[in-house]
Amino acid sequence: MYSAKVMDHFTNPRNVGEMSDADGIGTEGNPVCGDVMKIYIKVKDDKIVDAKFQTFGCGAAIAVSSMVTEMTKGMTLDEALKITKASLAEALDGLPPQKMHCSNLGADALHKAIEDYKNKQQK
Numbered sequence: 001m002y003s004a005k006v007m008d009h010f011t012n013p014r015n016v017g018e019m020s021d022a023d024g025i026g027t028e029g030n031p032v033c034g035d036v037m038k039i040y041i042k043v044k045d046d047k048i049v050d051a052k053f054q055t056f057g058c059g060a061a062i063a064v065s066s067m068v069t070e071m072t073k074g075m076t077l078d079e080a081l082k083i084t085k086a087s088l089a090e091a092l093d094g095l096p097p098q099k100m101h102c103s104n105l106g107a108d109a110l111h112k113a114i115e116d117y118k119n120k121q122q123k
Contacts, residue, residue, distance in 0.1 A: 002059065003093035009063035014070050019052045023120070026112025028105045035061040035102060039068065039109040043117055048072045048080055053109075060099035064106035067091050077114050083107055 002010075019040035029036040035057030042050035051069035055062050068088055072080045085103040089095045095103055 001096055002063075003095075005067075005091075005093045006060060006063045006095065009066040009092065010059040013062055013066040015050075015052045015066065016054070017052050018054060019050070022052075022113075024113040024115075024117030026109040026114070026116060028109040028112060030101055030105060033058070033101065035105055037061060037065055037105045037109045039065070039106075039113045041072070041110075041113045041117060043077065047074060047076050049074075057105075058099070058102065060095055060102040061105060063092055064088055064095075064102045065109075068106040068110050072110060077117070081111060081114055083110060 019042065022040035023043040024041045025038065027038045038054045040052045041048050051072050053065040053069050055065040068083065071083060071091060085100065085107050088103040088106050089100060
């Protein structure tokens with residue numbers, strides 16, 4: 001059912017935890033399944049230098065959170081904004097159709113974190 005990559009990121013999630021000095025925070029939830037994902041980013045010179053997550057949800061949601069934080073480190077904000085639900089699922093070697101909504105949460109939470117960062121820069 002799940003790929004080896006999904007299982008690896010679920011059983012050994014990377015970048016778990018809160019980031020007290022985050023430059024941007026994005027939260028996304030799915031009321032249907034109860035998954036809630038919070039992504040924290042640290043930005044320097046327009047690049048994401050660190051990312052962490054806190055997720056309440058199924059194994060796929062945790063794996064997506066882990067993967068999105070791994071993928072974004074070192075990316076520019078514009079590159080990170082190009083991460084989609086499809087690219088996240090592909091990075092995990094696929095997700096079962098009934099779990100694709102989890103990859104939506106990851107991409108959406110990341111985009112909200114970047115939006116939060118950009119809004120703070122304008123103040």
